[in-house]
Amino acid sequence: MRINKYIATSGVASRRKAEELILQGRVSVNGKKIDSLGYQVDEKNDIVYVDEKQIKLEEKKIYIVLNKPEGYITTSKDQFGRKNVIDLVKDIKERIYPVGRLDYETSGLLIMTNDGDITYKITHPKYEVNKVYIASVKGIPTDKEIHDFENGLEIDDYITSKASLKVVKKDTIKKYSVCRVIIHEGHNRQVRKMFDAIGHPVMNLKRVQEGKIKLGDLKPGEYRHLTKEEENYLKSFLNFEKDII
Structure with a gap:
């Protein structure tokens, strides 16, 4: 088994993150550091370490959806000591990790799993998995x-792909609006930057759907295991079928 897949299947990180760990010199097999992304692991005889800790292939796959509260990070390490979403799922004995990210100030749907293959498929840009957000913004677009938002904005060093923006509530007295946004990209703070680009800063942002997985009535900080139907939907990405909401 290829080394990055072994690490992903062990529940440590996605395949892309596993490649970063290898290139950073944090992976070894049988006591020898590995620097080749194409290294093949003998699953029965090799002993694999990440950061000098032995890892093993996960047998039981876990799939949950968490309602991430504001004020939690989704990265594995944080120099500021902020609260981590992992703290909200401590009763799950398997090591799981987020599929993609939500920034510190954003709440809502976060899929978590120890299935590295599915994580790779869902987060890879070419699969264009739609993400739905509800955003409260200053002013009324x-x-x-709206046309500019939907047809590509220049942000940082890239042009955003086509998106959807619908104003679902207007308050002309308090001068704010509530918008439903659909994007399929996942750049850092992308939705916030898109609204900044059209002059309507985000006051509150919540992800409510990813692909066909919906947040539902989960309260902040709560999670649920995916239904069998939802699991099968995620696994369908292993034999890719383009997703449409």
Whole structure:
């Protein structure tokens, strides 16, 4: 088994993150550091270590959806000592990790699993998995601003792909609006930056759906295991079928 897949299947990280660990010199097999992404692991005889800790292939696959509260990070390490979403799932004995990220100030749906193959498929840009957000923003976007938002904005060093923006509530007195946004990319703080680009800063942002997985009525900090139907939907990405909401 290829080394990055072995690490992902062990529940340590996604395949892409596993490749980073290898290139950083944090992976060894039988006591020898591995620097080749193409290294093949003998699953029966080799002993694999990440950061000098032995890892093993996960047998039981776990799939949950968490309602991430604001004020939690989704990365594995944080120099500021902030609260981590892992703290909210401590009663799950298997080592699971987030599929993609939600920034510190954003709440809502976060899929977590120890299935590295599925994580890789869902987060890879070419699979274009739609993500649905509800955003409260300052002011009310005009028709032109909505058109610009939906057809590509220049942010940092890239142009955003086509998106969807619908104003679902307007408050002309308090001068804010509530919008439903659909994107399939996952750049850092992308939705916030898109609204900044059209002059309507985000006040509150929540992800409510990813692909066909919906947040439902989960309270902040609560999680649930995916239904069999939802699991099968995720596993369908292993034999890719483009997803449409």
